[in-house]
Amino acid sequence: MMSSILPLKHPPATLAATPGTLPQGWSAARLRRRLAERAIETLLLLAALVSVFTTAAIVAILVWESVVFFRTVPLLDFLTDTQWTPLFDDAHFGILALLSGTLTTTIVALLVAVPLGTILAIYLSEFAPFRVREVAKPFLELLGGIPTIVYGYFALLFVTPVLQKIYPELPGFNMLSAGLVMGIMIIPYVSSLSEDAMRAVPMHMREASYAMGATRLQTAVFVVTPAALSGLASSYILGISRAVGETMVVAIAAGMQPNFSFDPREPAATITAYIVQVALGDLPHGSIGYQTIFAAGLTLLLITLVFNIVGHFLRKRFREAY
Template identity: 80%
Template sequence: MTSTVAGIPAIATVPPIVSHRLARRHTRHIKERIIEFFLFLAAASSVFTTFAIVYILVSESWVFFQQVPLRDFLFDTQWTPLFSDAHYGIMVLLSGTLVSSSVALLVAIPLGTIIAIYLSEFAPFTVREVAKPFLELLGGVPTIIYGYFALLFVTPLLQKIFPELPGFNLLSAGMVMGIMIIPYVSSISEDAMRAVPMNLREGSYAMGATRFQTALRVVTPAALSGIAAAYILGISRAVGETMILAVAAGMQPNLTWNPMEPAATVTAYIVQVALGDLPHGSIGYQTIFAAGLALMLITLFFNILGHLLRKYYRQAY
């Protein structure tokens, strides 16, 4: 410990008794150690949480997989765990997740990227100062409110364009989810672009490039890994989003690739079972842990990928 003062000679004419000084130093030392230990425990709680998540999901899914072979879980094309003729094909739920996430990303990625480029390279200072908090507020709206908005505002609006659109559908849920993800995509992308050093831009301007050319051909490629990380974190958000889908996309499992249909996602299914009155330990109940495990693995994959990309762009300059 460099923090102790024992090595400094006393200035006072009567030196304090050494043993007293050492005794005090000793208790100080122990106290410091205890505090450090507790702080370490607090930090380690994140590791415990991760372990607890993995332990709960795996051990509860274990009960499920003892009765349902993994092959059926992955390749069956029906998801009817609550019927007497039970089928457990996670593919059905994944199709809902995939379609809704795709719609969301088709909205969030172009808009988020354009907003990021605009805010980082084009917008005047005042626009940026006003727009950024606004976007942040957009990201702070509770998802249940987005769900209400999708079901009772966007769907009726879309039904004016597509009269055959059912009341519950993946399209409106996905679109609203896309709007929700815009702030995540735009803020991380913008951070990446602003991390691009100024002299790259100056070099480009010196060659006679315009703002647009500089943004598109110099800044964007230089920030590419950060932008990719933003997209990937956006994907992980979309896959894990629950309430918008539970409210606006219906809860009927439906193997479909058509966003105009209602379908349950992995997350919406978990909510549906949790709202019901199945007893803990029944096979129907254990399905939610298996579904959660699938969800966790998918988002974990994207999170790690995004994390690595982000680390990469931080080290680039």
């Protein structure tokens, strides 16, 4: 009997009642379908595993090329030198010169995105009339979909000239304008995640607060925000990790010259801008210049990984149970 080889969990009633009268080809068809089902499941599993392979490949490639790089350049120099001039005769490999640019632009971006994103989230979730929300949410989503290169163009040819009118000594490439535009770019991510977290706070908590005579602002600040803190924190973390990994805006508007400085008015290169600069040139495969971009990329990946992990723990730490 086929059923002993392929046990059915829930045999159809007709099968149990009249096992002998089945058509000849039935079990073969059944077997075929079983096999097809297994094949489909395996295919779907393979599709899901592609993401695991991607991560493994990213780590493998970055580590592989970085190991070759660190054979030439001591790790201590990499972490403490404040000059980054890998393509000069007098080569220096101090990642700090790139990290300072990344840090400065990220901080400027966060100073824009966190307050504005939070205000927008509170407004949309607690204050805005239904009609405003229905229009504003898709509008913000659209802003999040604008290509970063367009933001880069905007930073270089609109924001920088405007800033130069206010502060004439500002150079054409500067971290301030790149950071500001990056902040605007991140607002939709921060506001939409924060708003989702706030909307997830149960209505009865707001109603209790209103019943005590609290205004909408008091309810938002003392009831909804604390309850949604985990979501807010993770939206900020996502914002940071976006800003750290953002490439085109800084590559276009902040210049590509490594510069160990935390002054946003100066031009500087970020880790990402350096990778773009090298990729634009014609570096032979396997040269030290080629390997630097993988070492820089590994640093970038580790930084974003740290933020992702911190975000994960913040979510767990502040999780409110209702």
